[in-house]
Structure formats: structure tokens, C-alpha cells
Amino acid sequence: MKKRFGKVISTTLLVAMLTTAITGCGSQGDKTDDTTASEKPKEMVELTVEVFDRSTPGYQADKNFQTEWIQKNFGDPNGIKLKFVPVLRGQEVEKLNVLMAANQAPDVSFTYNEGLMYNYIKNGGLTDLGKLLDEHGKDLKAYLGDTLLNYGNWGGVQYAVPAKRVMEACFGTFIRKDWLDKLNMPVPQTTDEFYNTLKAFKEKDPGKLGEKVIPFTITVDPNNINWTSHTLLESFKTSISEEDRYSMRNWVIPGFKEGIRFMNKLYNEGLLNKQFVLDKDGKQYEKDVAQGKVGAFIQSYDFPYRITPGLATELKKNVPDSDIIPIDPFKNSEGKNIKMKYNPNGLFIIVPKSSKRAVEAIKYLNWMSKPEVLKFLQNGNKGDQYTDEQDGIPMNVISNDKLPDDKKANYIDLSIIVNGKEFGSTEKNIKAASFGYPGFEDKFTEAYNIALTDAGYMPRFDRVIEAEAKYSKALTDKEVQIFVKSITCKPADFDKTYNSLVQDYMKSGGQQIEDEKRAAFKAMKK
Known part of the structure; x- marks a missing residue:
């Protein structure tokens, strides 16, 4: 028996009181979703x-x-x-x-x-x-x-x-429809027609730019080289086996070299941006498009219509009658517009x-x-970032350039567990996505559908390809070299330049990656 504050308390009761206190503290400390005013504040x-x-x-x-x-x-x-x-x-x-x-x-x-x-x-x-x-x-x-x-x-x-x-769409090709209209030319449907269109852009200069006209542009930004040439180069590849598709590096896939040769031709004829070799972060690429200097380009299927960097919007400010449209001219030997789409x-x-x-x-x-949570992170607040809803989908999205700084948003980078806005069905998802491109909803939808035409998933292994981890950084640098030197060399030197660079690339890890991928592919198939 113990005395406390003049009262007698049994040992059993004291233990019970202490146990309750300890248990209560423990349960409060484990909470993760809410707190109450009576709880002891947690240490952040x-x-x-x-x-x-x-x-x-x-x-x-x-x-x-x-x-x-x-x-x-x-x-x-x-x-x-x-x-x-x-x-x-x-x-x-x-x-x-x-x-x-x-x-x-x-x-x-x-x-x-x-x-x-x-x-x-x-x-x-x-x-x-x-x-x-x-x-x-x-x-x-x-x-x-x-x-x-x-x-x-x-x-x-x-x-x-x-x-x-x-949204699984990935790559898109774009052209200045207002330039085509001024020259009374149709939308190019083949690679040859695309080439002839670029020649007309240079020779007839529909934008009245003189020496500043850029019929077609790319960048050497390591993160964007593939993005600014993909649909064109894919069309030159010949049909290969599934194992080859999983294992071979682009540079040695039959036909790919001819795609690079075609780009060399464009460069030497002044149809490809002569300054692309200086654009190591893609910013000049964006600036040239926004300023109205570029006739055609390749990028993400939605790139020109995005709120950020807002290329089509900026172009409209600089050239009010401008019109960027998606096209799909590059057909392979089987007549398909082959391109890659995102994996799930x-x-x-x-x-x-x-x-x-x-x-x-x-x-x-x-x-x-x-x-x-996802709805807010992907859309913001009704009345602030959008003005109305349709079928539960926020619409009339207000672009950042029309919002005060404290209400500007960048939805895709904070809702990181999902890429794209999800509303339960493909149709609603496409419709919802289009609302994020105010003024370009129809062009976005068209570009999305084109990007999925004849598109296939990218190969994926369920195990680490150690050679890729070992050589990927060095090979990325070499890929930039192959890309730049092969495109900018004289046509007479193309074969020698390309073959020499690719041979060095394969010896520097490319072949090891291919060999390991072939072994991994066979193991997966078992």
C-alpha cells in the first residue's frame, strides 16, 4: 500500500494507471493520419x-x-x-x-x-x-x-x-501548316514528300526569314537526341526478330545507318539546322520554334501544345497566323509508321x-x-486553376501565363505516382488530358492518336543488365559523337565516319551490352 496526495492507492491500481498512460502515449505516437489538440506535439x-x-x-x-x-x-x-x-x-x-x-x-x-x-x-x-x-x-x-x-x-x-x-503515346512529328498553305502544298504523307517540303521551305521561304529559315531542326541535348529524330530514324529500320529488337543497339540495326545518312543529306543541303551542334540543352531548339524560324520538328507528341514551355502559344504571339499541326509521314519498308510508345x-x-x-x-x-489528393495535385482548385467541370473532369484550365504567381501550378511533377490525369476510362482520360492544352485541345487529341499509330512497347528486361549499368554513361557520350559527326561530315566521308565511330562504340561496351541482353532474353523466354 502506498500513500499519494493523502489518499491510499493499491499497487495493482497504480500499475494499471501507469500501463494505461504508457499505452496511450504509444498509440498516439503511432498515428500517421491525424492528431488531436490534446496530444503532445510530435517532433517534426x-x-x-x-x-x-x-x-x-x-x-x-x-x-x-x-x-x-x-x-x-x-x-x-x-x-x-x-x-x-x-x-x-x-x-x-x-x-x-x-x-x-x-x-x-x-x-x-x-x-x-x-x-x-x-x-x-x-x-x-x-x-x-x-x-x-x-x-x-x-x-x-x-x-x-x-x-x-x-x-x-x-x-x-x-x-x-x-x-x-x-497516356502511352510518346513521339510526334510537327509541321507549320501556315507555311504549307502559303506554298499551296499538301501535308506530306511520305519521307520523299517530307524532303520536298523542306526544300520548298528553304527555297521559297514562306516565313520571309531569309538566312534565318530553318526547315527542320534537332538538338544534341543527350536527353533529347532520340526525341528530336525518333520517328524519322525508326522508319529506316528493317524488320528484325524479337531477340534482335531486345538486344541490338540502334546503331547496328539494319537500316538505321541509312536514316542517319538521310539526316546527313538534309544537313549538307541546308535543310537541317546548321547550329544544332551548339544546342546542348535543347533551349535553342525551343527558342527557334517559338520565334517562328522552324518549319518542321520531332518531339514528344504533345510538346508544342504544352503550357510549359508553351511553344505554340509563344509562336502565336510572334506569328499570329501560325499553325503547328501533327503529321505522320515516315513509313517503313512495310508501309507502317513505326514508332515506340511508353510502357505502362x-x-x-x-x-x-x-x-x-x-x-x-x-x-x-x-x-x-x-x-x-490526386485530383487536387493534378488539377488545382476550381475557380483558380480551372473554371468548370464536365463529367467530373476539370475543364477550361487556365494557363500559367494568365495566373498570378501564387496560383501557378505544375501538376505532373507533384502527383508523381501517376503520369497523366486519370478519370477511369481511355476516352475520359484523353478528353481530360486535352483540357490541359487550352486552345489546342483538338490538335492534342489528333497528335495523341497519331502517336499510337503502329506504335509498340519498348523492350524491358526483368533483371539488371550489368553491362548497361557499367557502360551506359560512356556510351551516351559516344552516341552524341556518332550523331554529330555522322550528320555533319561531308557525304563522301559518311560511311568511313559512321563505321569507324560505331565500331569504337561497340568495342567500348556496346557489344558487351548486346551479348548480355541476348543471354537475358533467352533466359526470360525459358
């Missing part, structure tokens, strides 16, 4: 989250109305202080490599680059997310599904959370091994999978 922990900086004027990628909403609705109730880490979109690979090497990568990081994933996995740089998803990501797992989650699994280990890709997964969301906030990272992604 910091969760760092990567976010793309797309250099949108007046918009802060790390501090805006949406990041503040995330902090209020997820961070504060869970005792988490979110810190968003901006990374320039065009420098994402280089920046993430630097941060990973220094063990300073954000707790929630991501990349589209599968070769980068191979490298991080090989070097033991990533957290196994399997058990964490089971414990803290049940809603997220249900949202993504097992098939999609498998795209983040290598060798039986869940190294990444793959984002769900709503988008970017790979990863938690670096150095992170001490893996649990919080998965909780954050799990919270994001709630429908009401």
Missing part, C-alpha cells in the same frame, strides 16, 4: 522530395500553393516537414548522379532512365521497398496493381515504385539507401494515391 522529421524545375516564369517548384497544401494535409498531421528539392528537368540525370554519389539524394527521388536504375541497383544504392509497401503502402499497391509494380522489380527485389502511365510504367520512384526516411517516403506516396 524532415522528408526531402525531388521535384522537376521546368523554369516556368514566376513559378517556384519548391514553394507554391500545392506544396503548401501537401504540408498542411500530409506533413503537419504526420509530424513531417517536407522539403522539396528542385532539379532542372534537362539536367536530371547528371544532378541525381551527383546527389547519389554524395549520399545527398532526396528521400523521394525519381528518374525515367532505366540505365540509371541498373547502375544504382548494381552499386547497392537503393532501398528494398517490398516490406515497406506491405506495411505502409496498402492503398498505393491497390492503386498501382501487381503487374505495374513488377516494372519496379529486378531479380525479385522491389527497388522502385513505378508511376502509372495513363512512367518514372521510377526510388528511395536512396542513404535515406533515413524510407517509411515516411512510402507513407507519403501511399497518401498520394487517395482520389481526392
Whole structure:
């Protein structure tokens, strides 16, 4: 028996009181979704989250109305202080490599680059997310599904959370319809017609630009070389086996060389931008299109119509009667407009091994999978970022250039578990996506449908290709060299230049990657 405050309390009762107090504290400490005023305030922990900086004027990628909403609705109730880490979109690979090497990568990081994933996995740089998803990501797992989650699994280990890709279209080809109209020319339907159109753009100069006219443009930005030439070069490839498609490097696929030869012809005839070799970040490419100097170009299927960087919008300001339309002229030997489309997964969301906030990272992604959260992150507020709804789809989206800075948004980079706006059906998803391109809804829809014509998924292995992890960085640099030197050399020197560069490329790791992929392909088929 013990005395306390003049009252007698039994040992049994005292133990019961202490047990209740301890249990109560423990249950409060485990809460992740809400808190009450009576609870003892938690000590905030910091969760760092990567976010793309797309250099949108007046918009802060790390501090805006949406990041503040995330902090209020997820961070504060869970005792988490979110810190968003901006990374320039065009420098994402280089920046993430630097941060990973220094063990300073954000707790929630991501990349589209599968070769980068191979490298991080090989070097033991990533957290196994399997058990964490089971414990803290049940809603997220249900949202993504097992098939999609498998795209983040290598060798039986869940190294990444793959984002769900709503829109699978990838590449597009575009032309100035107003230039065609001024020359009374039809939309080109074949590669030969495309070539003749470029010649007419140069010789007849429908834009009255003189020496500044650029019939066709590309860039040597390592992240965009493929994007600005893909549909053209794919059309030159000949039919190959499934194993070859999975294993061979582009440079040695039959027919690809002839595609590069065609680009060499365009360059030497002044039909391809002579200054492309200086454009190492793609900014000059964008500027030339927006200023009305370019007649045709290749990029993402929606690129000119996006709010950011707003090429078609800026072009309209500079050339009021301008009109950029999607086209599909490049047919292969079988008469198909072959191009690649995205696999069902988008970017790979990863938690670096150095992170001490893996649990919080998965909780954050799990919270994001709630429908009401995704709707806000992908659309903003009615009355602010859009004015109306149709069939539950926000519409009349207001472009950033018409919004005050504190209401500017960049939806795709904060709702990272999904690439694209999802509303339950393909038809609604396309319609919803088109609303994000105010003034260009019909062109967006047309471009999307063209981009899926004769499109196939990109090959994907369910295991790490170690040679790719080992050689990918060096080979990327060599690919730029092949691209530049083969296109800009004299036609008489083309074969010698191309063959020599490709031979060096294959000896520097290209052949090792091909050999390992062939072995992996055969193992997968078993």
C-alpha cells in the first residue's frame, strides 16, 4: 500500500494507471493520419522530395500553393516537414548522379532512365521497398496493381515504385501548316514528300526569314537526341526478330545507318539546322520554334501544345497566323509508321539507401494515391486553376501565363505516382488530358492518336543488365559523337565516319551490352 496526495492507492491500481498512460502515449505516437489538440506535439522529421524545375516564369517548384497544401494535409498531421528539392528537368540525370554519389539524394527521388536504375541497383544504392509497401503502402499497391509494380522489380527485389502511365503515346512529328498553305502544298504523307517540303521551305521561304529559315531542326541535348529524330530514324529500320529488337543497339540495326545518312543529306543541303551542334540543352531548339524560324520538328507528341514551355502559344504571339499541326509521314519498308510508345510504367520512384526516411517516403506516396489528393495535385482548385467541370473532369484550365504567381501550378511533377490525369476510362482520360492544352485541345487529341499509330512497347528486361549499368554513361557520350559527326561530315566521308565511330562504340561496351541482353532474353523466354 502506498500513500499519494493523502489518499491510499493499491499497487495493482497504480500499475494499471501507469500501463494505461504508457499505452496511450504509444498509440498516439503511432498515428500517421491525424492528431488531436490534446496530444503532445510530435517532433517534426524532415522528408526531402525531388521535384522537376521546368523554369516556368514566376513559378517556384519548391514553394507554391500545392506544396503548401501537401504540408498542411500530409506533413503537419504526420509530424513531417517536407522539403522539396528542385532539379532542372534537362539536367536530371547528371544532378541525381551527383546527389547519389554524395549520399545527398532526396528521400523521394525519381528518374525515367532505366540505365540509371541498373547502375544504382548494381552499386547497392537503393532501398528494398517490398516490406515497406506491405506495411505502409496498402492503398498505393491497390492503386498501382501487381503487374505495374513488377516494372519496379529486378531479380525479385522491389527497388522502385513505378508511376502509372495513363497516356502511352510518346513521339510526334510537327509541321507549320501556315507555311504549307502559303506554298499551296499538301501535308506530306511520305519521307520523299517530307524532303520536298523542306526544300520548298528553304527555297521559297514562306516565313520571309531569309538566312534565318530553318526547315527542320534537332538538338544534341543527350536527353533529347532520340526525341528530336525518333520517328524519322525508326522508319529506316528493317524488320528484325524479337531477340534482335531486345538486344541490338540502334546503331547496328539494319537500316538505321541509312536514316542517319538521310539526316546527313538534309544537313549538307541546308535543310537541317546548321547550329544544332551548339544546342546542348535543347533551349535553342525551343527558342527557334517559338520565334517562328522552324518549319518542321520531332518531339514528344504533345510538346508544342504544352503550357510549359508553351511553344505554340509563344509562336502565336510572334506569328499570329501560325499553325503547328501533327503529321505522320515516315513509313517503313512495310508501309507502317513505326514508332515506340511508353510502357505502362512512367518514372521510377526510388528511395536512396542513404535515406533515413524510407517509411515516411512510402507513407507519403501511399497518401498520394487517395482520389481526392490526386485530383487536387493534378488539377488545382476550381475557380483558380480551372473554371468548370464536365463529367467530373476539370475543364477550361487556365494557363500559367494568365495566373498570378501564387496560383501557378505544375501538376505532373507533384502527383508523381501517376503520369497523366486519370478519370477511369481511355476516352475520359484523353478528353481530360486535352483540357490541359487550352486552345489546342483538338490538335492534342489528333497528335495523341497519331502517336499510337503502329506504335509498340519498348523492350524491358526483368533483371539488371550489368553491362548497361557499367557502360551506359560512356556510351551516351559516344552516341552524341556518332550523331554529330555522322550528320555533319561531308557525304563522301559518311560511311568511313559512321563505321569507324560505331565500331569504337561497340568495342567500348556496346557489344558487351548486346551479348548480355541476348543471354537475358533467352533466359526470360525459358
